[in-house]
Amino acid sequence: MNHARVFRTVLGITVAYSVVLVIWLGWLSHRTPPGTLPMQVFMLVGLFGSFLGIGLLLAQRPPRSDRHLLRHGLEGWATIEGVHPLLPTDHCTELTELDLELVVPGSEPYHGSIVFDVQPVHRPKIEVGETFSIRVDPDNRDRIIVCL
Template identity: 75%
Template sequence: MDHARIVRTVLGVTAAYLVALGCWLGWLVPLTPPGTLPVQIVTLVGLFGTFLGLGMMLAQRPSRSDRRLRRHGLEGWANIEAVHPLQRTDHCTEITELDLELVVPGSETYYGSIVFDVEPVVKPRIAVGGTLSIRVDPANRDRIMLCL
């Protein structure tokens, strides 16, 4: 999860909402018929929640470069040589460094490491001697993505 993107999204939606609220209070409230103020407030709060939810859904999507790597990256596999747990997070996952032997068909084997947020559901697959599917950027072999 990219916390920075979510924070930027929440701040952006909130800023846009405050601008819309200011416009509504300054220009539209005096022009509306009497008795419609509660409906307008409920509508504004509902729109804020809707746009906040949509923004957070879009913020959780992988970045454009990650989507491009998933589509056009070279397929390969990684043999796990060492697992180094670094830190537990507050959302039941564990930041872990993996030392990998990276194999991409058509090129020579190389070694690298990746820091990965291991979820409890994939923890059994992350063990020394295990094999994971990967995608490698053809232009930069140091840029890899684990495909779990």
């Protein structure tokens, strides 16, 4: 999870909501029909919750460059030649350096290494000798995405 992106999303939605609340309190609330104040407050709180939920869903999406690479990257595969655990993270995963032999059809195999955040569900797939799918940027062969 990209904590900075989530923080910016929550902050932006809260600031926008505060501006809407100030406009509503200062200009609209006393111009509305009598007896509708509770419903207006209910709607404002509901809209804040809805926008916050939608914003958090969108904040968890991969960045645009990664989505572009997943759609337009060259499909290949990688064979794990070495697994070097680096450190556990605070969300039950472990940063691991993987030494890989990368193969993209139509080109020579090459070697590389990546640092990958291994989730517990993917741990059995991350062993020496295992093969998994990757996407490689056609313009920069050093930029890859693991597709587990």
